[in-house]
Each structure stands twice: as structure tokens, then as C-alpha cells.
Amino acid sequence: MQKFLGALLICTAIIPLQAQQVLSPDKNISLTFAILENGVPSYKVSYKQKDVIKSSALGLETKDVPSFLVGFSVKDVKQSSVDNTWSPIYGEQKSIRNQYNELVVTLEQKALKGRFIKIHFRVFNDGVGFRYEFPKQDELKYFIIKEEKTEFNLAGDHKIFWIPGDYDTNEYAYTTSKISEIPSLMAQATIPVHAQSPIASPSVQTPSMMKSADGLYINIHEAALINYPAMALNVDAVNYKMSAHLCPDGVGNKGYMQTDAVTPWRTVIVSDKAADILTSKTILNLNEPTAYEDVSWIKPVKYVGVWWEYFVTGKSTWAYSNENNVRIGQDFSLLKPSGHHGATTENVKKYIDFASSNGFDAVLVEGWNVGWEDWFGNWKEEVFDFVTPYPDFDAKGLQQYAAAKGVKIIMHHETSGSATNYERRLDKAFQFMADHGYNAAKTGYVGKIIPRGEHHDSQWMVNHYIHVAKTAAAYKIMINSHEAVRPTGLCRTYPNWFAQESARGTEFEAMGGLAPEHTTILPFTRMMGGPMDYTPGIFQTDLSAYGRGDRVKTTLVKQLAYYVTMYSPLQMAADLPENYNRFPDAFQFIKDVAIDWDETYILEAEPGDYITTARKAKGKEAWFVGGVTDENSRTANINFSFLPATKKYVATVYADAKDASWNLKPQAYTVTKLIVTNKSILKQFVAPGGGVAISVKEATTDEIKKLKKL
């Protein structure tokens, strides 16, 4: 590497602008920009002298103007340094340091009347971000992108945690393999998912998590995906080279650009410690500060919902009747009720009572509005109107009932993928919410997208989600989107878009299952982009209780651990109230656990194997620890050094019993109180598919006397 840099320096003596190097503030990461033969821009990245991204081309292929691929020369370079700190509205830590060295290269294509672009590189201690900028200029106003040609030329046949590249879904199970194995594993990895559009050539979704043979953890994703299609990665499994693959629209175009324009940031997070990947704030730092003046109404939410019963009990349904050919606008009270409708006034009241008794903020109600009888699979545009309750759902009465008990109802806006219909009705839908006291909506995009030909990940839909978030903000409504494009840190800019699904979540425990390792991978992949509404908290994991053959592949305690390991400002207790009532001691953890944090500590982590995380509650002297493992039991190493030095604390440890496991005794657990200090280290057994959850608070004198010291 030093040799290469030497050569580069000689080179720059002749064409001084054509190659540029920028180091991270801690000097561990080096990014080098260079113009290759034919005027192709390129970059490479190393970490502690190890290649992360080998020389890789940059550029875009266009349709209607000459491409941004060759013939470039450097017109100008600027380097600068930034070091500041900002406070997120909610998050894993109360303040975030934004420290990087920046290189902005202005590149001109002299043969094209000096047409120019800029590439911005930001080098943080834990990774790099770069983006293309197309400044306003006489010779460049509008253009259509055929493909972005950004390459990520990896240094070896890394281990990779991946799901298939797809224009419409991220709801695949993860495959762990070598890069070289991806093509041969693609068919089996491409399991059936509704409305899927797998990319024809071998490719993977981002965030793409890799581990090199020499111990580097590398994560490739993007930040600030605005007015641009989402990026998957083409996989050249022979040369270990990845390259951008943008999601097309219905006519095959990939982006409609007007100068001044920028692409999203392409991010490469790298470290020799897996924990650094999880604590990286580079993606958030690359997003713009919030676009809203008033954010006082944006609050984290812990909730229950009329939801899991639809998946497991077989007794309740979203739909009101068994009819399967309905239209909004018809009188649904004339339909014969099936007797199985879940979102009845009575049932919702039960959940409101439960939420109120147990300190939850809100109750999600799915199936409240007309149209569920034939909502899916017909590429139908006007499935829902978002304002008409079923005859047995008393919107006004429930509003009053919930308000009297200090509980909010969370609106559900399933679009069935029909974004045009939703946009057309958006203001009326949000006005209905405002009129009825709702302040958060779960949106859904299950199905093929309308406008037909667009995809969940295409530029038009990317703009749609943001349009929904911004419109919601005008009504002070928070949005939790399901089946939308994977997040890219936009919760910083549009903080009311506070959670997303965009991955295989808990619902799949009842629709084919999730591997025990799944949740040791998600924080390294999907969750790099932003909070996930994973909907944890399933206590009745053996679904044979409902007469089903399958089971949730975790212990009960692992479900508790998720509230800490899977960060989100929106956390559900997804199981049925009656199941929580059967395990009040374990349920206490869900009631206690914070959903907003001052500090986060990744105590140990290895993608695909385990994660143990500790967090300090926002503004409180309370800490919570969560640890999860894959299908293998292990001993978690929980070092309490994150606690303040002077005091003694009570740790309430929710642990798998010795004989527990996800498939045999998932509900075998212990709850133990111990006195700990910041010198304590807990070696904690974790069962196969199990976890550990700990709440920590200052000990009383009485507790210090009575409780065992760790």
C-alpha cells in the first residue's frame, strides 16, 4: 500500500489533480480518488492498510445525453474537515458526533463543452460515503439515468450475509455464503414472497454485510435516498466485484434528473470490530438535518395491537365478511358478517384496556376499514378509501374510550401497493385521523405497485414514501411504513417517518418461519438504514397452542432481548394480552424497557452468531441489556463497565433456563435480581435460539442488603 501511494505521489507530480487521497480523522481509513485510462473516475478504500475496496470505477450511464463514464479530467479539488455534534430527536444515543474529512472533486468532460460533475467523498473513522453531484450548468439540465455504474471491487471472496436483489421486496431470509457462492445459491435463496421481482442477474440487496478472511467487517449501503431509485448490487462472483443496480420504472428508465441534483450517498462502513458496524452513525450523519421546524409532536411509541391474532389464532380476520368481490363505496353493512372480524369495537376495547393497564402508549388496529374482503392480488387500484370503518368498528366511540384511558389508537393504512389511490386520498385520510385523534399510521404496501410498472424501490415510489411522510407531518402524524423501500437514514430528515419494516419481520414466524440466526443478522443489514418495526414480544412461541404445526424459533427470553438488540423508537408487544397475562414476571421487562436512549454499548457481536447490547434509557438512570444468539447456545459475556463507577445497581436478569431451547422448552426462564457495579461481569448462559434480558437500576439500601452480589 505504501508503495502504491508512493507511485501515486510521483504521478501527481505530473498531473497533480488527477489523484487525491483523503484519510479518516483517526487515519485508519484511506480513500484514494484517481482518474484511470480513458478518463474514467475511480476510487479505492483501505482500512489499516488492508484493501477494503480496490480500484473501482465511478460514473453513470445516461439515455439522452452523453454518459458520465469516460473522458473526465479533474478540474478542481477541495478538501475540508468537519467535526460537530448533533442531537437526534430519538435514537440510540443522545448526541451523535459527525466527524469526517471531505474531498470534493470537480470533474469535467472537456469534449462535451466542459460539462462537469462533482463527486463528494466523506471519510469518517468508521467508513466512507460518496455521492455524485450534477451542478446547474448551461449544457446539463435534464437527463435520464440508464444505470449507475459505481463499482465496489472487493478484496477477496468474503463471507457475506445476503438476500436476493429484488425491485419489490426485502422480505427474504438471509443466506450466509462466500461471494463466489452467490450465483449457485440464488435459486434457493429466492423463496416465494408476495409481489417479488428478483433481479435476473446475480445480485443482492443492500445493506450488504461482509466479513473478510483477514477480519474486516464491511457494510455497503446508501444514505439519503431521495428522488432516486434504490440501489441493489450486481455481483461478479468471479472477481468479487459488486456494482450498482438501480431499480427501473415501467419503461426501463432508472432516474429522471434535473440539475442541480445529487445521488444518494454510497456508504462503505468498515472496521475490524463487528461492534463498530452496529454503532456506526455514518449513514445518519450523511442525511440532512430534520426538514421540520416543530418536532415536539414526534415521540417514541410502545404499543400493542389487533394484529398477531390475525396470524395465529385462525379465529379473527381483517375482513368483515366472507364475500370476496367488493368495492369501496358500496354499503358494507349490507354484507353478511363472517363473525370473525377482528377489529370490532369490543375487541379493540379489550386491547385498549390492556394497553392502559400496562403502560403502553398505543393500540394498533388493523382491519378497521372497509375493503379487506379482496384486498390482495388483483392489482386493483381502489382497494381502500382510508376513511370508512366497518359497521362494527365505532371510530368515534373508540376514540373517546381510548382517550379516556390515555391510550392512542394507531391508524392502519394498507395501500395494497396502490400508491396512486393513496396519494389521491391522502389529505382526506390524514384529516380523518386528525379528526379522530390518531397521531400515528402504519402504512402498508403489500402487492404490486400502482402506478403499474413502478416498483417498491423505483424513483417514483421513493418519492411517494417521502411525500407521504411530509404530508403526514403537516397533520403531525407519525408514519411506520411496511413493505416500503429499505431505509437509508431518512428518519433524521423526516423524523416522523420513525420506523419501517422493509425486512422479514416477526409476521414470518407464522408464515414459514425465521431462522434463529435471523435477528443476529438484521442489525448488521436492514437495520443499518434505520429503525425497524420488528414487532417482537411473542411469548407463546409454540404455535401448536393455536392448532398450528409451526413455531416461533426463539425462546421467550430472546423475545425480551429484542427490545434492546433491535433498536426502534417504535416497539410493539406483539403477542396476545392473554399470553402476557400468563407470564407477568417476564412481561415486566417489556413494560419497563425504554424505547429511547442516551447511550448504546455493543458489548459483543458477531453477525450471524450473537449480539449483546446495553443501552441507557433517555434521561433516566436506567439501563437495559439484551443478548441474542443463533441456534447455538453460548455464554454471553456481559461487562457492566458501562455503569457509572460509584454506585451499586440491581440487575434483574431474565435468562433462559438451563434446559431451555427455542424448539423444546422455549418458555423455561428464570428471573433473578443481583447487585452489580461497573466492575461486574456476568457470564450468562444463553440457550439455543435464546437470549438474555437485563434491566438495571440503582439499588436501594434494602436491596443492597438483601440481594446477592454478582
Place this chain on the structure above:
Amino acid sequence: MQKFLGALLICTAIIPLQAQQVLSPDKNISLTFAILENGVPSYKVSYKQKDVIKSSALGLETKDVPSFLVGFSVKDVKQSSVDNTWSPIYGEQKSIRNQYNELVVTLEQKALKGRFIKIHFRVFNDGVGFRYEFPKQDELKYFIIKEEKTEFNLAGDHKIFWIPGDYDTNEYAYTTSKISEIPSLMAQATIPVHAQSPIASPSVQTPSMMKSADGLYINIHEAALINYPAMALNVDAVNYKMSAHLCPDGVGNKGYMQTDAVTPWRTVIVSDKAADILTSKTILNLNEPTAYEDVSWIKPVKYVGVWWEYFVTGKSTWAYSNENNVRIGQDFSLLKPSGHHGATTENVKKYIDFASSNGFDAVLVEGWNVGWEDWFGNWKEEVFDFVTPYPDFDAKGLQQYAAAKGVKIIMHHETSGSATNYERRLDKAFQFMADHGYNAAKTGYVGKIIPRGEHHDSQWMVNHYIHVAKTAAAYKIMINSHEAVRPTGLCRTYPNWFAQESARGTEFEAMGGLAPEHTTILPFTRMMGGPMDYTPGIFQTDLSAYGRGDRVKTTLVKQLAYYVTMYSPLQMAADLPENYNRFPDAFQFIKDVAIDWDETYILEAEPGDYITTARKAKGKEAWFVGGVTDENSRTANINFSFLPATKKYVATVYADAKDASWNLKPQAYTVTKLIVTNKSILKQFVAPGGGVAISVKEATTDEIKKLKKL
């Protein structure tokens, strides 16, 4: 024919339901339905024993369910007769008789669990309409149409007045040829038009006007185009067979259907008199009565506008500045004004003054709102926001100025084809209009459609236009759509959608020109579907007055005649005020002419050659006559027998001077007053490219004394 029917009767003795005949009330038209070999449904139509449509297949090809093409047998038939009369809100006559014999055939496909459809045939005295119905049934809920396979098997190589089949535009010049000549003439007929998508195989748009060698006038179109793509006609030029060609969406599908569903009516208007084609009300009769309870706010409008100056003077522009890379949301007051902006407060006041002085209802203002700097050609989604005036347009002040003078301003909503952007902003746009006292909007769809992949004529856009009309109705706003799908009589159901362009209108006189025959064809083609905003009234036809090389290819008088020959409840006086001020005697006709009618009389007509029309003003003892010719001079035969018998009338005759012609002396005209009665016949010279216009009112005793009698 009798022989055939005899054979049919024998046939029906064996399979009695498999063939059915229905006659028009006057028995001139016969429609026969029959099941052909393989269970293919078919129909044929004759007029006074002459074949109009020879045996032609019916059916639809589908994608996801078995097609509706073969294997049909007749399950049930119903015949009935209807004869009633209704009053349109506005129109060519105060009451319309709806008289037809109906045949409804229920067809089942026994091999498909008895799946069934219905075909409705209505036989009027002047033509037939038929449509497919897909009733609700267990085995048929949703389906996607690949193509409608309705055939129109013509009896000969008719003369046809046609424009190329196209998914996005009707703004072609007409070609007159034999059917057999269509393929060889297609290339030259497909002249450049913005955002055109000519159909690859030989095809023509509807309304398609034909004349047979044996003297039949035949018009094929459709009625009540709702939730379905528009139909063009494939042309088999060897067998003179036409067949439906529906407009596809971005993924190639042609229609998304949910039972109970109907297609639009397919219409065949036929007569041995050309005038009967023009007076046919079959298309209106096939549309549903108005969907609105209150229609009191829907009124015909005669207007002027800041419009023609954009096309001819070279001095004013829609755009405020010469910048050509702007975005809504930016501060347009920071742009450098070009000094040529047309929609300035001052200029609009000039038009308001003119409108007020001359009895016009309204002033159209184009170019009032930000975004025109780069509005076209970039497939850009957010071109306009419809609520932000340019800095030099005082929306509030002009509202007050116009209101004080009893004049309305007509809003302009150019969408640039970006229907998604318009829908998203529709309520705010109409609210802005309501807040500022506007009650009519001219909408525009110049450009490639967004949702990208959709077309002006595809099902999604068909629904869009209706969505706009219905939403506008909620704000009591009338809509005049330009570049939308061609009309199909929906002005009956949605009467606030009171005019459309959807053809090559006056603007093309300044963009390549219109042949003198153009307006002798339009009433037989485009205008069969509904009123056209043709924007007549150009007095300064020689555009060299503006330093241009081209000219409007009519005499001045022909422009007057258009107010009668081209029916619309929305009529513009399109020329500049100063041109009207130069010809006050001729302008008097435009000021006088009615725009709503009790009765209409087609005095003589031949498509491509001439039309002479008389109409009685709505609720008034006032008549207006308009006559137009093509490039040939002629003598119009104006029989005043439409006048009441007992009285004497003054006819003010606006006539081409003897030496007038469109290309030499277009402004040479005479204005003569004559006494006429219902026995009078005027043989009136009409110049090449010329016309005649007459206003008729009861004569005073003084006038009877002084004026010459015809």
C-alpha cells in the same frame, strides 16, 4: 337479406337461441346476433337492406383467466323497447329522444363452469350501440384484458376520413382515402405531433367516418368510455375489416376489470344522409344521465383569452423569464423577467375590459402560474403546482377587477402530462380557484404521461380525467380538457366536463396549418363524441401581419360560421382584441351568436366538402346559420323552412365577397340585412376556404318596410 333471414329461421328452429335479430324502431336498421362455429359470438348490421357491418366476431382476449372468445352458447335472450325523451343541460337541442330496441344476449361458456357474459345491443333509427357486460359470478371476479377482439367487418372499400391510430394524441390532420389505401398512406399521415405514440400496425382513431360507394355514411366510435382504455381500430386493408385496438398501459395490459363490469358501448352510426350522422344523438343516449344532483352552476361560456398572442405575435410568452431550469418551490421573483410575459396583471386587465365591453362571460389566462420556463419535454413530474402565480400576476387584484366588471377568469391547469402531480395537488388547486372566484378550468396534457408508461388513452388516464371532472364538480368547477382522450359523450354524465380539445384545433393554424377541409370533417369525426373547444374567431388570418410566413386557411367569414357549425357550450373568440376592433361589423356576429340551443337543423352536409347548419338559440326567438366549405367555392343552399311559418324575419348575412378566398382576400366580406320567411331559400356564394354566417331575428315593422326581401 330476406333469404338470409329465412335461412336463419330454419336454423333457429333447431338452436332457437343461437341467432337473434333486432330492428330499429323505423325498421331501417337490422342487427343480427349469431353464434358462429366454435361458439364465437358475432353480429352484423344492415341499413335499408344494405350491408353496413358484415358478420363480425365479438369477444375479448384475457391474460389471467380463459378468454371470452370461443365456446359460447346462448343461455338467454331478452328483447325490449325504449322510447323516452330527456333534456340536456346544454346542447344542440333542448330535448333528445332516446328511442331504441334492445337485445340482451346472455352467453355462457359451458366448459368453464358455465361462466357467462352478456352483450347488450341497442338499435336506434340512426345506428347501433353494443357493449359487453361481465356480471358478478362466483367464477369470475377479476381479470386483465389482453385485447378486445370486436370486429367491424365493412362491406366494401369505403372512402374514409381518418387520422392514424395513436395512444397519445388525436392532433393529426385528416387523410381522405379508400380503406385499402390506409397502409400506404400511413407514413405520410403520421406527421410529427408532440408526445405521439402511433400504433405500429395500420390503424385509425375513432370516431372513424366512412362513405360507401352505394351512398351510406358510416361512423364508428364508442360511448361512455369509463374505467376502460380508449379504442382505436386496426385496419385490415385487404378485407376492409376493422377491429378494436385498446390502448395498453406501461406493462402492456389493456384493462383491469372487476365484475360487475361493462365495456364502453361500441357505436355504428349509419344513414344514407350525411346530415343524419351530424344530428345523431345515439352516443349521448348511450351515456348515463348526469351523476350530479345540482347542475344549476353549469353554464355555457363565451370567452376571450390571453392565448392566441402566444402563438402569433412573437412578443409574449407563457414563461416569466428566459431561465430554462426552474423548480416549483423556488422564489420566481428572484428570476430576471424576460419582459415578454403575457399573463401580466396589466395585460389581463386589457382582456377583462374587452370581455366586459363586448358581453363575453370570461377571460382565459394562460401562463399565470410558475413553472413555464421548462415545462415541456423533460418527462418531469413536478412542473406546476397550480397555486403559485408569477410575481407580475395579481391573482387577488384581478379577481376583484374582473368581478367588478361581471367577468370570470378561466383558470389554466397545464399538467405537462404529469397526471400524478396534478392528482396529488388537485384539491389544493381547486380550493385556490374557489378562493379566487374561478368557476372553470382549462386543463392541458401536453407531453408524455406520468405515471410513466401510461398513455393519454390508457385506462388509468381515462379514469384520471373523470376523477378530475368529479373532483371539480365538488367545487362547482367546469372543465375544458385539452390533449385528453377523445370524448365519448360523457358530457351527459359529467356535464361540468363541458368541452375538450382532443383534435387538431385552431392553434395548429399557427403550427403547420389546417387544411380548408379540416372543419368540414371534424363534426363527422372528433365532434361525434362531444363538444370541442376549437377556439375559432381568427380575423387576422394572414399571419404575415405578425412577420410570419403562414396563414390561417379560412376567410374571416368562415371563422364566424364556426360558431354555428362547430357546436360547443364553450366558445372562444380567439383573436386579439385589436383585430376585433378593426372589424366591428363582423365582430357583431360573435357577440350575438348563441352558445346554447333549442333546435338544430343540418341544412346540407358532405364530409370533407361542406356543412351548413342552422340552430335556434335556447329560449329565444333567434336563429343562427353557419356554412363552411373546403378549398372549393360553392353555392350554399340555405332553406329557411326551419323558421316559424307566420312571421317575417331579418336575416343579417355575413358573406364572403365575390373575390374573397382563404389565401388571397380572406377579409373581403359583406354584411347584408334581408327580410326572410320560412319559405325563403338563399343561394349564397361561399368562397374557397370560406363560409357564411347569418343571424335571424323577428323583423320590426320598420325593417319590413325598409329592408330588401329575399
